[in-house]
Amino acid sequence: xxxxxxxxxxxxxxxxxxxxxxxxxxxxxxxxxxxxxxxxxxxxxxxxxxxxxxxxxxxxxxxxxxxxxxxxxxxxxxxxxxxxxxxxxxxxxxxxxxxxxxxxxxxxxxxxxxxxxxxxxxxxxxxxxxxxxxxxxxxxxxxxxxxxxxxxxxxxxxxxxxxxxxxxxxxxxxxxxxxxxxxxxxxxxxxxxxxxxxxxxxxxxxxxxxxxxxxxxxxxxxxxxxxxxxxxxxxxxxxxxxxxxxxxxxxxxxxxxxxxxxxxxxxxxxxxxxxxxxxxxxxxxxxxxxxxxxxxxxxxxxxxxxxxxxxxxxxxxxxxxxxxxxxxxxxxxxxxxxxxxxxxxxxxxxxxxxxxxxxxxxxxxxxxxxxxxxxxxxxxxxxxxxxxxxxxxxxxxxxxxxxxxxxxxxxxxxxxxxxxxxxxxxxxxxxxxxxxxxxxxxxxxxxxxxxxxxxxxxxxxxxxxxxxxxxxxxxxxxxxxxxxxxxx
Amino acid sequence: xxxxxxxxxxxxxxxxxxxxxxxxxxxxxxxxxxxxxxxxxxxxxxxxxxxxxxxxxxxxxxxxxxxxxxxxxxxxxxxxxxxxxxxxxxxxxxxxxxxxxxxxxxxxxxxxxxxxxxxxxxxxxxxxxxxxxxxxxxxxxxxxxxxxxxxxxxxxxxxxxxxxxxxxxxxxxxxxxxxxxxxxxxxxxxxxxxxxxxxxxxxxxxxxxxxxxxxxxxxxxxxxxxxxxxxxxxxxxxxxxxxxxxxxxxxxxxxxxxxxxxxxxxxxxxxxxxxxxxxxxxxxxxxxxxxxxxxxxxxxxxxxxxxxxxxxxxxxxxxxxxxxxxxxxxxxxxxxxxxxxxxxxxxxxxxxxxxxxxxxxxxxxxxxxxxxxxxxxxxxxxxxxxxxxxxxxxxxxxxxxxxxxxxxxxxxxxxxxxxxxxxxxxxxxxxxxxxxxxxxxxxxxxxxxxxxxxxxxxxxxxxxxxxxxxxxxxxxxxxxxxxxxx
Numbered sequence: 001x002x003x004x005x006x007x008x009x010x011x012x013x014x015x016x017x018x019x020x021x022x023x024x025x026x027x028x029x030x031x032x033x034x035x036x037x038x039x040x041x042x043x044x045x046x047x048x049x050x051x052x053x054x055x056x057x058x059x060x061x062x063x064x065x066x067x068x069x070x071x072x073x074x075x076x077x078x079x080x081x082x083x084x085x086x087x088x089x090x091x092x093x094x095x096x097x098x099x100x101x102x103x104x105x106x107x108x109x110x111x112x113x114x115x116x117x118x119x120x121x122x123x124x125x126x127x128x129x130x131x132x133x134x135x136x137x138x139x140x141x142x143x144x145x146x147x148x149x150x151x152x153x154x155x156x157x158x159x160x161x162x163x164x165x166x167x168x169x170x171x172x173x174x175x176x177x178x179x180x181x182x183x184x185x186x187x188x189x190x191x192x193x194x195x196x197x198x199x200x201x202x203x204x205x206x207x208x209x210x211x212x213x214x215x216x217x218x219x220x221x222x223x224x225x226x227x228x229x230x231x232x233x234x235x236x237x238x239x240x241x242x243x244x245x246x247x248x249x250x251x252x253x254x255x256x257x258x259x260x261x262x263x264x265x266x267x268x269x270x271x272x273x274x275x276x277x278x279x280x281x282x283x284x285x286x287x288x289x290x291x292x293x294x295x296x297x298x299x300x301x302x303x304x305x306x307x308x309x310x311x312x313x314x315x316x317x318x319x320x321x322x323x324x325x326x327x328x329x330x331x332x333x334x335x336x337x338x339x340x341x342x343x344x345x346x347x348x349x350x351x352x353x354x355x356x357x358x359x360x361x362x363x364x365x366x367x368x369x370x371x372x373x374x375x376x377x378x379x380x381x382x383x384x385x386x387x388x389x390x391x392x393x394x395x396x397x398x399x400x401x402x403x404x405x406x407x408x409x410x411x412x413x414x415x416x417x418x419x420x421x422x423x424x425x426x427x428x429x430x431x432x433x434x435x436x437x438x439x440x441x442x443x444x445x446x447x448x449x450x451x452x453x454x455x456x457x458x459x460x461x462x463x464x465x466x467x468x469x470x471x472x473x474x475x476x477x478x479x480x481x482x483x484x485x486x487x488x
Numbered sequence: 489x490x491x492x493x494x495x496x497x498x499x500x501x502x503x504x505x506x507x508x509x510x511x512x513x514x515x516x517x518x519x520x521x522x523x524x525x526x527x528x529x530x531x532x533x534x535x536x537x538x539x540x541x542x543x544x545x546x547x548x549x550x551x552x553x554x555x556x557x558x559x560x561x562x563x564x565x566x567x568x569x570x571x572x573x574x575x576x577x578x579x580x581x582x583x584x585x586x587x588x589x590x591x592x593x594x595x596x597x598x599x600x601x602x603x604x605x606x607x608x609x610x611x612x613x614x615x616x617x618x619x620x621x622x623x624x625x626x627x628x629x630x631x632x633x634x635x636x637x638x639x640x641x642x643x644x645x646x647x648x649x650x651x652x653x654x655x656x657x658x659x660x661x662x663x664x665x666x667x668x669x670x671x672x673x674x675x676x677x678x679x680x681x682x683x684x685x686x687x688x689x690x691x692x693x694x695x696x697x698x699x700x701x702x703x704x705x706x707x708x709x710x711x712x713x714x715x716x717x718x719x720x721x722x723x724x725x726x727x728x729x730x731x732x733x734x735x736x737x738x739x740x741x742x743x744x745x746x747x748x749x750x751x752x753x754x755x756x757x758x759x760x761x762x763x764x765x766x767x768x769x770x771x772x773x774x775x776x777x778x779x780x781x782x783x784x785x786x787x788x789x790x791x792x793x794x795x796x797x798x799x800x801x802x803x804x805x806x807x808x809x810x811x812x813x814x815x816x817x818x819x820x821x822x823x824x825x826x827x828x829x830x831x832x833x834x835x836x837x838x839x840x841x842x843x844x845x846x847x848x849x850x851x852x853x854x855x856x857x858x859x860x861x862x863x864x865x866x867x868x869x870x871x872x873x874x875x876x877x878x879x880x881x882x883x884x885x886x887x888x889x890x891x892x893x894x895x896x897x898x899x900x901x902x903x904x905x906x907x908x909x910x911x912x913x914x915x916x917x918x919x920x921x922x923x924x925x926x927x928x929x930x931x932x933x934x935x936x937x938x939x940x941x942x943x944x945x946x947x948x949x950x951x952x953x954x955x956x957x958x959x960x961x962x963x964x965x966x967x968x969x970x971x972x973x974x
Binding site: 045056059063064067079096097099123125129131135136137141149157252253256261264269272273274275276279284286295299374386387397 | 531535539549550579590601602611614621737745752757767768776777852
């Protein structure tokens with residue numbers, strides 16, 4: 001019982017010593033000041049960036065809605081129908097894929113078809129070229145680079161530095177359990193790192209609370225808190241990695257050189273190599289190649305359809321010398337139109353089936369590639385942090401899928417309410433286009449549906465667990481290495 | 489004597505770096521990463537190039553005559569084959585310039601389209617593994633690791649005092665140290681580059697086959713060598729300013745984070761905050777609205793002409809078309825006056841659109857210029873600007889896109905809009921002819937930039953990079969002369 005109390009006292013003594021050392025060396029103060037500056041400034045800059053993108057989105061939406069009020073506007077005015085994607089209000093957490101995600105979808109339609117397709121486009125690319133070139137300065141970046149470096153700076157000399165200064169030998173000359181030393185050191189130093197980080201985050205959130213999304217979805221706080229939890233985990237991973245390397249090396253300088261190389265590998269090399277490995281393991285055609293495949297299918301279908309219509313026109317010549325307003329002529333043309341409509345409907349459904357099949361094959365391969373990429377990249381804890389942060393911020397792959405699905409549904413509504421009522425009939429020496437719907441009906445709009453946060457949590461949970469495992473692994477490694485450490 | 493001293497120290501440094509396996513580490517990284525990065529970037533390019541060729545072929549098959557251009561026309565931008573050097577902003581650049589709606593009497597409306605899609609999103613999330621990234625991240629870290637203890641480490645081991653017990657000029661010592669570190673990293677880099685070029689050749693892209701690819705490769709390699717020189721000298725400078733190698737490496741890591749990440753990124757955001765610009769989406773919609781307004785005004789004026797022109801104002805539609813069939817000279821006069829109105833509005837629309845383009849173009853250029861100039865505080869940005877522009881995947885491509893868009897608009901306007909006749913009478917519009925619909929369509933070719941264009945844009949970055957190298961080296965020499973060996 002008293003042994004247990006002694007051990008607790010030892011733990012507390014070392015814990016206090018580490019904290020005091022942090023205060024005396026002003027390490028804590030330096031990190032606190034850095035965090036109190038970097039996070040509010042980073043957050044302010046990212047918010048300004050978001051505000052300008054939001055303003056542009058709202059202006060574009062207003063201009064579009066003022067020009068495309070009715071079905072007739074969509075049909076007859078240039079530009080067709082459009083759906084705009086609102087920028088993510090949480091992009092200050094992670095810009096992720098925001099700049100490369102499509103920000104609009106617009107209809108592509110030929111005058112001789114009674115259906116339209118929607119093309120996803122990225123017009124914001126040209127607005128953000130230089131930002132894309134250097135990358136964002138968001139919360140995720142600050143944690144991935146600045147905080148992980150600070151974590152390494154706190155732990156690289158935790159063991160090897162004490163050995164060099166000779167204090168480790170002194171400490172171990174007392175009856176102190178090594179396990180208590182390493183645990184107390186880890187706890188105290190991580191606390192000195194976590195407190196300034198949380199203070200910086202709290203200050204930035206107090207100065208500018210997270211905005212609600214443009215679509216007015218649920219509270220942003222669950223996402224922000226999840227992002228903070230992820231951030232604490234990645235900081236802890238690098239802290240424990242530093243502790244591990246420090247326990248395995250004899251000198252602080254060797255420790256930091258090794259850590260620098262490991263950091264470069266984990267941050268810059270492994271995630272990029274995972275993309276390369278995925279291409280070899282699960283190859284998939286590019287979206288552009290799939291786009292070309294669709295064009296080929298459509299052209300072949302149109303050619304076959306028009307050839308059949310040609311044959312129909314030849315088989316049904318316009319009777320000469322008849323009264324064009326007379327009932328007999330009217331019946332003949334109605335029969336002819338019905339036959340042509342049947343041909344067009346048949347080819348249209350063939351086209352939809354063929355494109356659907358090609359899309360399924362493409363999406364299966366692409367999804368397999370993305371899944372493999374995600375798995376391989378998880379070798380690095382940085383990937384386990386970067387991707388989930390993008391998903392939590394609504395700037396990741398889930399957001400792309402959400403927008404693409406919403407556009408698909410919107411296209412269905414457009415084809416149903418507008419384009420399917422557009423009738424094109426080719427006749428000898430000309431063509432006739434008629435619209436069977438109501439041109440003055442209000443133009444359909446795409447509803448903005450957000451991803452439920454529960455779905456995001458389910459998606460990022462494996463990464464959260466992996467980060468916990470990385471922490472456990474590195475700390476256990478440091479623990480074992482310290483138990484066998486030679487303080488001489 | 490100095491030459492032999494230099495040679496001795498140079499050899500000693502070389503041997504030391506080879507023995508402590510730093511060179512082996514650098515060589516291993518370059519030999520693995522550069523060929524691998526080249527292979528992947530080239531595969532990406534090949535896929536994009538195939539898609540580009542397919543798109544051009546499909547377009548040309550469906551657009552054989554001028555009449556086809558009225559419905560839709562596109563100008564396709566070929567991808568840059570030099571993406572292994574730097575992917576730059578290639579992913580965000582438009583793949584084509586397309587007409588919006590029909591090409592009418594008032595000229596075409598053109599918009600940029602990027603159909604390259606997202607593909608594998610992780611490429612964007614983690615960034616490319618091109619030469620620019622490998623040099624900016626891996627080689628710069630290696631340069632720092634080669635140089636951080638060049639002076640402070642020798643002081644800690646007390647070998648520096650021993651060296652100075654001989655009559656060795658300090659400048660010779662620091663120059664030899666710098667030269668040895670530079671030569672070793674440069675050698676590792678060049679071996680990697682050579683293997684990378686061989687990998688590309690195996691994939692069918694012979695870098696040396698054309699001067700259009702070989703010269704940019706040489707310039708990019710040269711820029712990377714200058715960049716290594718800069719980072720080695722920065723490492724030496726910090727080493728001569730520090731008392732221990734530990735404080736040297738900690739300072740260098742912080743400097744690296746600031747130079748590689750904070751300065752360029754902060755420059756981008758600062759420029760956005762200082763000079764906000766409307767998005768392309770908004771500009772396009774505003775232009776569309778402006779055009780629609782002017783077209784409405786033109787229609788109103790034509791309607792006014794119909795209602796006021798003697799002889800025409802009292803005509804019914806049937807009478808008007810009968811008179812047209814009878815080739816009544818009054819109709820020809822009316823048509824001429826209508827053409828004049830349409831011509832003047834076409835000029836006005838052109839002028840308005842050009843004014844809007846120029847206004848937003850100037851604003852956007854101002855924002856980019858500010859960001860670029862601010863980010864030039866970091867040598868990493870200078871290096872990245874240089875390699876990216878040389879690879880044809882940089883911001884200069886935006887200027888070329890604008891030039892091509894203007895040329896494309898002129899082509900459509902000269903061949904179609906200016907010749908097109910549209911006769912309006914009340915709500916009825918007829919015509920859309922006046923040009924030869926069956927005439928073979930002109931070949932639409934995207935004008936790519938020449939190496940001279942690229943170089944004109946990057947010389948400030950090249951000059952700054954050289955300046956940084958000399959500045960850091962001079963700083964290291966000056967600081968080393970006053971270094972306290974005790």
